[in-house]
Amino acid sequence: MTPTRKRRLVMVTALVAGVGLATTLALRAFQENMLYFYSPTEFVELGVPEERTIRVGGLVADGSVRRMPGSMTIEFQVTDHAYAVPVSYTGVLPDLFREGQGVVARGRISDNGVFVAENLMAKHDENYMPPEVAQALHAGKMRAIERAQQGFPNEPEGNSGTTVADDSAAADGSAARGY
Amino acid sequence: MWLWFHKLGSPPYFYRTAGRLIPWFAIPAVLLLVAGTVGGLAIAPSDYEQGDGFRIIYVHVPSAYLAMFGYVAMAIAAAIGLIWRMKLAFAFAAACAPIGAAFTFLCLATGSLWGKPMWGVWWDWDGRMTSMLVLLFLYLGVIALRGAFDDAAKGDRAAALLAIVGVVNIPIIKFSVDWWNTLHQPATISKLSAPSMTMDMLGWLLIMIVGYMLFFAAVVTLRLRGEVLLRERGARWIRGLDSRA
Amino acid sequence: MREFLLMDGYWVYVWGSWILTLVVMLGLIVTARRHHRRALVEAARETEAPLPARAAVKELS
Known part of the structure; x- marks a missing residue:
């Protein structure tokens, strides 16, 4: 390999390594701000900023879903088997919403401690079978x-x-x- | 072997060989894509949770796979081009970009069509989706940067640099579902463990993936011939070619 | 047949994703062919070659 080519090779390698390192550091530094959703444990232990829209994600607790008669409002608990967060939501439910299934709710915490979701998303796992x-x-x-x-x-x-x-x-x- | 390699480096020889190769990629690609479509839509059983909605996987996952594979191939070619100043490597990188961008778009669009019925949203800013959108912008940036230079050689080098830098996004896409909380589920097919899918569903997906790869090979070869011509214009061997071909 | 077309009620999404994929793939083929053709025209113009006879084509393409 000629010296010029070797130099270029070193430069390209250094470039990738440098950008990779910078990205890794940046991602680590912003880890907390990059939290897409709070698990119920994080929700309880980290303390959640009020007046800010966040997402809470977990499993819909078995037997916790209550439909309010005469309205499109439902209430349920989101759990990670350690803690549970009460959630209320008004609107159309995604097809996969059911007890025991994963869910991500976006909204904010209300004064009485209930998480009021303006948006509800169902989460499914990576297993597919008949x-x-x-x-x-x-x-x-x-x-x-x-x-x-x-x-x-x-x-x-x-x-x-x-x-x-x-x-x-x-x-x-x-x-x-x-x- | 080396002799063959050197011969392949000569533009007229490469141009001719590439032209002969295209049907060898294209015909099996069409056969596999048709087989995978019939299998995925009609033969594979429906999913226990998602019913027939899960069938979108047969076009979504291969697109995602090609989007990332195409980018890595482009970045490696760009690095070879920068280090060894190989025209053919730059030509290959230039040929990859629009195809990769198209499959990135397809991955995002089919993902959106899958997300709406299952998750309840077309789009949300989780780690997987955001990093995939960044990939689309990287592709578009590489294409635009190459086009922004009047001097083609300078454009090639600038685009190569961006392509190489952008490669850090690939592991971010891959591991986003493991590193962070995401709406998107973790990988179904991974090298380390058995796939979380039964064989009667997985088989058609693998056929689809191979079909997509061959499709990519066919289209990239076709574009590569064009790129070689553009980089070789004025050369004597081109005189023999028919522009009506 | 009807049941198959309806796809559990997800027909818009399933068929939509397939048709979109088909359209983009066909688009890729068309643009790649056009790209190659335009390159051929441009390269040939710069060599100022007279448009060659069909015989030469057979050998080279």
Whole structure:
């Protein structure tokens, strides 16, 4: 390699390294401002600025959804299994909105501590499967829970032999991470 | 091998070889895209959560993949061009840019069409979507910068510099869903673990991805021939070519 | 058939994304061909070559 080419190679490498480093530092410095949504834990522990529009994201707590009769308003709790935030929303619900499903609400906190959402988005995970597989998986999980309650060791499920089976069962447990 | 490599570096030889290669990319591309479309729309089962809405994945993910692949290819070519002053590398980088930009646009648009029914919004400023929008602007910036110079060689070098700098955005796109809270879900297909999708759905997606890659190869080769001609104008070998071809 | 076309009620989004993709892909092919053709015309003009006979084309393209 000629000296000029070597010099150019070093310059290009240095350029990429420099810009990469600068970007990394900038992203780290602004980590807090780059928070797309607060998880319920962050919402409670970090303290949320009032009078500012933010997003709160988590799972819709099972059994928490209450529809106000005669209006389009619903109330529910957003949870990450550590803390729960009460949310109220008026408007059209996204198709995937249901209990146990991920959700991101944008709005602000009201005086009585309820998070009033002006905008509600459903979040889904990265698992895709046909309904039959999902059913088999669910049945398998229920059996495993039953076994565990009866004191049997948690054996690997034998009935659902797809790769997705093990993977999404694991994903279920770590759902709180993604949301 | 080296002899072949050197021969390929000669513009007339390259121009001819590239012309012969195009159908070898284009025909399998069309076959795979048709197969993937039939499979993805009609044969693959619908999803347990999203029903038939999930089928948008078959055009969304391959677009996203090409958008990023095209950018990396362009940046590597730009670096080779800058370091070794290779005309063909600059020509390749120039050929990649508009195609990559088109697929970035497709990725954003199909993502939007998927987001509206499932998430409830066309768009939101989460890490994945914002960094993908930045990618589109980088592509447009590279194209505009090249066009802004009267001297083509200077334009090539300036655009190459921007393309190389912009490559830092690629890992940001890739890992945005892991580093930050995002509305977008994490990756379904990754090298480290089994894909979170059953085979009867995944197979058609892989066929689609290969089809998109071959489509990219065919179109980039066609554009590359044009770029070679533009950079070689005035050369003697061009005299033999028919402009009506 | 009707059920297939309706796509669980998501037909606007599913078919929309497919048609958009098709249009952009066709657009890419058309612009790439035009780009190549224009380059050919321009390059040929600068060599001030007389438009060659069809025989030469066979060999080179």
